[in-house]
Amino acid sequence: MSTLRFRVVEAAFGKKAVDVATPAGKQSDYFASKVFNREKMFKYLSPKVFDKVEDSIENGTPLDMKTADAVAAGMQQWALANGATHYTHWFHPLTEGTAEKHDTFLDPDGKGGLIEKFSGKLLVQQEPDASSFPSGGIRNTFEARGYTAWDPSSPAFIVGDTLCIPTIFISYTGESLDYKAPLLKALESVNKAAVDVCHYFNPDVKKVYAYLGWEQEYFLVDEGLYAARPDLLLTGRTLMGHESSKNQQLEDHYFGAIPIRVLGFLKELEIEALKLGIPLKTRHNEVAPNQFEVAPIFEECNLSNDHNLLIMALMRNLARNHGFRVLLHEKPFKGINGSGKHNNWSLGTDTDILLMAPGQTPEDNLRFITFVVNVLKAVYRHNGLLKASIASASNAHRLGANEAPPAIISSFLGAQVSEVLEKLENTEVSEVIVGGKQGFKLDIPRIPELLLDNTDRNRTSPFAFTGNRFEFRAVGSEANCAAAMLVLNAAVAEQLKLFKHEVDTLIAAGKDTYAAIIEVIRKDIKESKAIHYDKNGYTDEWKAEAAARGLDCETSVPLIIDAYLRESSVKMFESTGVMTHIELKARNEVKWETYTKKVQIEARVLGDLAMNHIIPIATRYQSSLIDNVYKLRDLFPVDKAASMSVRNLEIIEDISNHISFIKEKVDEMVEARKVANKIESEREKAIAYHDTVFPMFDEIRYHIDKLELVVDDELWTLPKYRELLFVR
Numbered sequence: 001m002s003t004l005r006f007r008v009v010e011a012a013f014g015k016k017a018v019d020v021a022t023p024a025g026k027q028s029d030y031f032a033s034k035v036f037n038r039e040k041m042f043k044y045l046s047p048k049v050f051d052k053v054e055d056s057i058e059n060g061t062p063l064d065m066k067t068a069d070a071v072a073a074g075m076q077q078w079a080l081a082n083g084a085t086h087y088t089h090w091f092h093p094l095t096e097g098t099a100e101k102h103d104t105f106l107d108p109d110g111k112g113g114l115i116e117k118f119s120g121k122l123l124v125q126q127e128p129d130a131s132s133f134p135s136g137g138i139r140n141t142f143e144a145r146g147y148t149a150w151d152p153s154s155p156a157f158i159v160g161d162t163l164c165i166p167t168i169f170i171s172y173t174g175e176s177l178d179y180k181a182p183l184l185k186a187l188e189s190v191n192k193a194a195v196d197v198c199h200y201f202n203p204d205v206k207k208v209y210a211y212l213g214w215e216q217e218y219f220l221v222d223e224g225l226y227a228a229r230p231d232l233l234l235t236g237r238t239l240m241g242h243e244s245s246k247n248q249q250l251e252d253h254y255f256g257a258i259p260i261r262v263l264g265f266l267k268e269l270e271i272e273a274l275k276l277g278i279p280l281k282t283r284h285n286e287v288a289p290n291q292f293e294v295a296p297i298f299e300e301c302n303l304s305n306d307h308n309l310l311i312m313a314l315m316r317n318l319a320r321n322h323g324f325r326v327l328l329h330e331k332p333f334k335g336i337n338g339s340g341k342h343n344n345w346s347l348g349t350d351t352d353i354l355l356m357a358p359g360q361t362p363e364d365n366l367r368f369i370t371f372v373v374n375v376l377k378a379v380y381r382h383n384g385l386l387k388a389s390i391a392s393a394s395n396a397h398r399l400g401a402n403e404a405p406p407a408i409i410s411s412f413l414g415a416q417v418s419e420v421l422e423k424l425e426n427t428e429v430s431e432v433i434v435g436g437k438q439g440f441k442l443d444i445p446r447i448p449e450l451l452l453d454n455t456d457r458n459r460t461s462p463f464a465f466t467g468n469r470f471e472f473r474a475v476g477s478e479a480n481c482a483a484a485m486l487v488l489n490a491a492v493a494e495q496l497k498l499f500k501h502e503v504d505t506l507i508a509a510g511k512d513t514y515a516a517i518i519e520v521i522r523k524d525i526k527e528s529k530a531i532h533y534d535k536n537g538y539t540d541e542w543k544a545e546a547a548a549r550g551l552d553c554e555t556s557v558p559l560i561i562d563a564y565l566r567e568s569s570v571k572m573f574e575s576t577g578v579m580t581h582i583e584l585k586a587r588n589e590v591k592w593e594t595y596t597k598k599v600q601i602e603a604r605v606l607g608d609l610a611m612n613h614i615i616p617i618a619t620r621y622q623s624s625l626i627d628n629v630y631k632l633r634d635l636f637p638v639d640k641a642a643s644m645s646v647r648n649l650e651i652i653e654d655i656s657n658h659i660s661f662i663k664e665k666v667d668e669m670v671e672a673r674k675v676a677n678k679i680e681s682e683r684e685k686a687i688a689y690h691d692t693v694f695p696m697f698d699e700i701r702y703h704i705d706k707l708e709l710v711v712d713d714e715l716w717t718l719p720k721y722r723e724l725l726f727v728r
């Protein structure tokens with residue numbers, strides 16, 4: 001082992017678990033202690049102001065400046081009492097991270113001193129000089145104004161010494177420059193559309209919430225080993241590294257005992273997450289070595305998404321207290337599973353009905369089937385767009401690579417629901433009985449039975465029905481869930497509106513309400529059949545069938561992204577009020593540019609490492625072999641020396657072959673980059689990077705990984721997979 005490698009591996013081996021102090025009281029006692037939630041508002045705001053904020057949270061009613069001032073005063077009082085010195089508007093630019101600019105509460109007191117001050121104006125709106133955030137050309141640098149505006153539906157919280165106020169981020173001309181603004185619009189749109197459809201069954205429903213429960217997968221790597229891998233450090237994934245002889249074959253990691261150092265990290269993460277109001281519930285080892293998952297109890301989608309962004313930031317920070325680095329990249333290591341972020345999604349009413357769950361009566365079940373079929377239809381109509389919503393340079397390594405999920409969106413329903421839909425489709429409307437008597441009764445087992453009978457859970461489906469919700473499994477581990485959630489909720493909103501229009505037309509023509517609903521559902525089941533697939537989604541058979549069914553089978557990320565600008569997508573986004581054509585175009589520019597930059601950075605890192613790590617090391621080892629051959633000739637008769645050198649001569653030649661291939665390909669890759677960089681259009685440039693630069697990664701890597709196998713371990717400086725993945 002090289003000295004550097006030995007040092008970092010030894011240090012990693014020697015690390016002990018860090019002791020984390022347990023806070024006083026039960027977990028539920030300190031839950032949300034750092035959140036300015038309803039309980040704190042009740043305490044710090046007058047009843048009148050409290051009611052106004054409630055109304056703003058529930059119904060989006062704008063707050064007047066006087067109320068905003070009162071909220072700011074209460075919020076500041078709470079924040080100061082909890083040790084905050086700074087405040088920030090916390091937002092989600094199009095970078096897949098969060099952004100914050102901290103200011104103190106300090107203000108001149110007019111007598112030469114300072115006082116803490118926070119006004120409604122500062123709470124409600126700010127104008128960060130935000131010219132360096134991606135905007136896709138909407139906001140030119142010379143007109144750098146962008147606004148952040150308070151989102152009262154997600155409560156403020158304190159991280160460290162800073163009061164964080166969740167905000168949306170929009171341009172001077174009103175276009176959204178973030179993920180939160182369009183997500184909020186999509187949630188509002190699905191709320192309205194779903195309430196209207198609910199009224200066929202439950203006239204008292206006033207609000208429909210979209211729920212999200214994410215499952216965050218990630219890897220942990222020892223910090224020292226990470227620091228010795230420039231590729232991990234700069235790109236989040238290993239661009240080279242031969243598979244370890246043992247990795248996940250024995251299936252001994254999944255649900256195994258959590259390593260003690262990792263438990264220390266998880267304990268601290270859970271404590272801090274709970275204080276921030278993130279209801280973490282589950283932790284376990286995942287399939288790949290060093291891979292883990294955390295999941296909370298599901299929450300309203302906007303809040304849940306804020307919590308996911310917050311937990312990713314928390315994980316990155318806290319892991320370092322335990323000598324780890326968190327890898328959120330979708331595919332940090334070749335040959336073992338990558339990481340995703342299953343988005344469990346459902347709709348529920350203010351009257352506590354889960355709309356994706358079967359009910360007790362045939363009427364409830366008709367409502368259940370209505371929503372399930374509308375979701376299917378929405379997913380069918382926008383399957384290419386949904387794939388675009390999860391597509392990124394890093395998630396591309398998972399898509400279609402024989403692990404969850406395939407690069408084709410389809411939906412799994414399971415035997416029970418499939419059977420009901422099939423029967424419904426083949427039964428005359430007049431025979432479907434919703435209120436007793438003869439005919440086809442909508443008898444669907446209740447959720448617990450469905451959940452118990454989970455034998456047909458299909459892990460290969462990107463969009464699976466799981467008893468009372470759909471699980472969108474294609475979302476990447478590093479992604480902002482909002483990208484996927486805003487498309488899904490908007491698509492469902494559009495479909496529910498179309499559905500209602502069709503049903504109302506039949507009712508106006510004299511049809512009974514339930515008969516009208518059943519008629520439209522039967523038509524929709526037929527029309528959206530292509531999206532329903534319960535078998536193994538990883539097979540070549542499915543790829544062929546999906547293409548024949550007309551589903552989107554594109555695998556190139558720059559082309560997948562085109563789906564955002566399809567006529568049907570633009571119409572959907574505009575009719576639901578979620579995004580305009582201009583916003584969509586701008587966002588696509590950002591997506592293509594990001595794709596290019598990510599591949600560009602990887603290409604540079606790979607080229608550098610190949611030239612200044614791998615080739616020099618391989619050459620050094622080769623020289624020692626050549627030296628050996630010459631020395632044997634000095635010591636032994638020519639024939640004997642020749643026969644003794646056969647093996648080394650072979651290795652010498654092998655090394656030369658690998659080196660010349662690597663050098664040749666790295667040169668070619670640099671040339672391909674130069675050609676691509678000259679292209680003006682972001683889309684064409686991304687396509688060039690995808691088609692001409694990216695394919696060389698694996699070719700170069702193949703030869704590097706072969707060298708790793710033959711070169712003296714004592715010379716190899718980069719920590720190997722067996723060390724990265726098994727030292728904890």
Ligand code: ADP
Nearest residue numbers: 211212213214295296297298344345346468469
């Ligand atoms: P599994 O790995 O078996 O899919 P987990 O327990 O890891 O399940 O995660 C399931 C996630 O789904 C949790 O966040 C849970 O709160 C969430 N969930 C459960 N029911 C719903 C629902 N009706 N709507 C949205 N999310 C839900």
Ligand code: MG
Nearest residue numbers: 215293295342
């Ligand atoms: Mg899980």
